């Protein structure tokens with residue numbers, strides 16, 4: 135590599151025309167900038183400060199922590215914070231669960247009806263914070279589409295080469311699962327369950343075949359939407375896995391997809407119904423895990439969306455439309471997890487001050503990585 139500049143100078147010296155020299159210079163500068171961009175995105179992840187490090191000496195009774203990261207594809211913060219939107223609902227056939235007057239006078243009630251578990255249960259627990267009600271929670275990429283968002287969450291940083299939903303290669307930087315395995319975690323303690331098949335391309339750079347990955351569908355017949363199974367199928371497989379695996383995962387990622395599909399089909403009633411189903415799936419996952427000794431009071435739950443959607447009439451779209459960059463996030467850290475209050479405060483402050491997909495990915499890393 136060190137000989138490349140010398141080689142370039144030799145070629146430049148031997149170029150006969152000044153036009154060739156200009157072309158070579160242009161390409162050299164281009165290559166230099168691309169190389170700089172590619173290397174800069176793989177800087178080491180920021181570590182938790184040493185005085186707040188989560189080490190085994192701090193946790194004599196709770197030696198192992200878990201992270202459950204759940205993503206609801208394309209669920210807007212409008213619905214998350216205020217419940218179903220009347221201006222969109224009136225165009226649908228389904229009767230509203232809540233009438234217009236009720237929603238206007240009590241948005242808290244409206245969102246509790248839509249997310250009975252997240253707002254009615256998890257949000258009320260000590261140790262849960264919810265961010266994104268203002269413009270403060272945003273995606274970490276300029277595209278506003280799904281796969282770049284997921285790759286940012288899985289890596290805790292921007293993956294330079296994931297710019298579309300058609301990515302079929304390996305991520306450029308190691309992901310959080312890669313780092314955790316490198317630091318000693320067994321690959322089988324990392325599980326990724328996703329309705330959308332393409333998630334398997336961004337979950338890991340090095341250990342895709344070693345970690346537990348369930349995405350669907352791999353073979354025809356395809357369900358209603360291409361490259362994705364229905365959320366209920368995913369939930370069924372996840373339920374079976376969690377009930378029967380002998381080595382439960384420490385890092386479990388679950389990615390639901392029905393909401394985005396119904397939104398693209400402009401069916402607001404089905405979009406709302408899919409949100410309610412996803413909320414019930416989260417409740418089931420939570421109850422199932424918290425009934426197990428390995429997880430009870432030792433598990434951090436993070437719930438978010440991969441992108442927002444357009445505002446008003448543009449609610450069916452995301453990408454370059456206004457509103458698509460805005461997301462919301464829930465972070466629930468049980469008080470008895472064995473992490474000191476200073477450590478919990480530090481992690482929550484990170485999400486409050488810098489709420490984006492990179493921070494969400496890093497939180498998973500901070501909780502799961504251990505000081506040796």
Ligand SMILES: [Zn+2]
Nearest residue numbers: 207208280440
């Ligand atoms: Zn998406």
